[in-house]
Amino acid sequence: MASPRHAEPPDGGWGWMIVAGCFLVTICTRAVTRCISIFFVEFQAYFGQDYARTAWIHSIVDCATMLCAPLGSLISNHVSCQVGIMLGGLLASAGLILSSFATSLEHLYLSLGVLTGLGFALCYSPAIAMVGKYFNKRKALAYGIAMSGSGIGTFILAPVVQLLIEQFSWRGALLILGGFVLNLCVCGALMRPIALKEDHKTTPEFLEQDYVPKAQKGDLKQVSICSPLIKAWSRECLCYCSWKEYDFLLMPGFMVLAVSILFMAYGCSPLFVYLVPYALSVGVSHHQAAFLMSILGVIDIIGNVTFGWLTDRRCLKKHRHFCYLFAVGMDGLCCLFLPVLQNFPLLVPFSFTFGYFDGAYVTLIPVVTADVVGTSSLSSALGVVYFLHAIPYLVSPPVAGWLVDTTGSYTASFLLCGFSMIFSSTLLCFARLAKKIKRRHLQWLTNDTGTKQHIWTNGAIAYSVTAELDQKDVEFLAVDTNSYSNR
16 A cells, blocks of 8 residues: 655544554553563462562563564564564464463563564554654644553553453463454554655655765766666665664764663663562552552553643643653652552552653653654664663563562662662753753854954954854854754
């Protein structure tokens, strides 16, 4: 099917079906991943292993999902978003079904961890990037609705999974989840591709404009298309185009965001693994512990939608970065207070607060990334952003489990998570403040330029030197200002 061409994102129409498809993708990927923590106690009891070894299952799922996110973006960019998501649905379903026959933790590492995580990776980042291609003015709201699938899915699936475990054991529950995840193939069918004006640039036109020396253009038109010169030229240009696809990696704004995301990902992952075991350790019943995950999920929805809507307002649209870092910092504070909350009535407000701000910053990750790199590079940039989640997601739950095994309590684990998220927020805050200070300094230099030119009007030599230096300042300021306005 031919891709419809638009000068800019349509902000509606079939875009709402894309939002619905992405909503279902987040249910089948992120919500199912969160519900794996409900199996934690069952796996630990059945295989007789400690916290650290059992936690590797959830870590590998999350790590594989994020580590292979660039692969999902690659298939989406060069084959089809629809093909990538359908293939991912088949792999994820196969992983869950094979996990129901597991005889050891190592079996679960490969089937539930690697295979299911790979399937989720092929679905997650392409679906999120597709929403960004269909929306511009209402981008944050569209992402808020699409990403709320994670919260709604957790709210519904957490008690359902607990009921399935009680009725059919953990093996039967995994088998049923395997069938449920096949719905990703339906989601993939909804992802109709779209060609935007900024994306649509044929290779010959691009090469004529940006790559081929002017002296060679006339000669190349006279050469046969099969000539060695054209073949070498095409090969070099393919390398150049591949580099252009990832040139955002050297942008200072993206580098700071990437480092911030590393610490944020380290802090957020263990809580979803250990909230249920922690609640059980302080005397909360199994059903109440699962209900805490449900509360976290449904409040996550409110955070998704409300923050998405608020940051689309004119008063907050320019401050999306600060809204994002505020949400991350608040989640960090919640983790710091968690060790003193040791009964169900106190854990309920925690689930409300943490769930709300978790939904808020998850919604803003693709929005902030789009503001930094632009829509044309969003798919590749999201692949890198979710790739950066991989190592923290792999390491943090086992480290937290090791701390629990060593200290005999969850305090050290939760404090480490909280401080990691607060550092992530603080780092991004200082980077944004430094950016504003630099911009004001450059504006001061520009204002000073007019004064110097007025003073040196009678000195021809001095005036020419000063004008040359001032012009460089003006050009540098123009580049920086345009970059800032795009973000």
